[in-house]
Amino acid sequence: MLDMLKRFFSKTKVNNSGTGKQNRERDLCVATCALFVEMARIDGTFTQAELETILSILKEKYGLSGEHADALIEAADKELDQSVDLWQFARLINENYSTDEKIEVVETLWHIVYVDGKMDQYEHYLMNKLKNLLRLSHNQLIDAKLKVKYSRGT
Numbered sequence: 001m002l003d004m005l006k007r008f009f010s011k012t013k014v015n016n017s018g019t020g021k022q023n024r025e026r027d028l029c030v031a032t033c034a035l036f037v038e039m040a041r042i043d044g045t046f047t048q049a050e051l052e053t054i055l056s057i058l059k060e061k062y063g064l065s066g067e068h069a070d071a072l073i074e075a076a077d078k079e080l081d082q083s084v085d086l087w088q089f090a091r092l093i094n095e096n097y098s099t100d101e102k103i104e105v106v107e108t109l110w111h112i113v114y115v116d117g118k119m120d121q122y123e124h125y126l127m128n129k130l131k132n133l134l135r136l137s138h139n140q141l142i143d144a145k146l147k148v149k150y151s152r153g154t
Contacts, residue, residue: 024092033076042123110148
């Protein structure tokens with residue numbers, strides 16, 4: 001996944017003549033970030049702390065510049081606003097990511113959930129929905145949650 005994000009952002013910023021593969025990689029990056037953004041805003045508020053967490057993850061974990069991270073979040077937010085549901089994003093992820101990469105995505109989602117130190121009912125619902133959409137088991141979901149909680153010391 002990291003290589004895909006790096007390839008996406010190493011392309012020219014506005015290149016409408018890109019190949020189908022470049023467009024697919026861009027769509028996949030946007031789809032992954034869309035899940036991050038949806039988790040942050042599922043409870044009705046997209047807090048500054050949640051935004052900063054997503055930006056930090058995109059910069060530190062995926063090596064994006066601040067400008068590229070902002071652009072990715074903006075594109076993901078736009079796609080979410082135009083989408084009917086999350087299936088289109090999950091489908092792209094399922095077609096392109098290994099199980100380990102999908103678990104990495106879920107771990108990132110858990111980090112976003114616990115920015116405020118707790119999980120509310122909407123975040124709980126969305127995590128279970130995404131588990132199903134990403135074709136992961138309940139055990140994989142819980143293992144990812146525990147890994148994140150123990151790394152945070154909570």
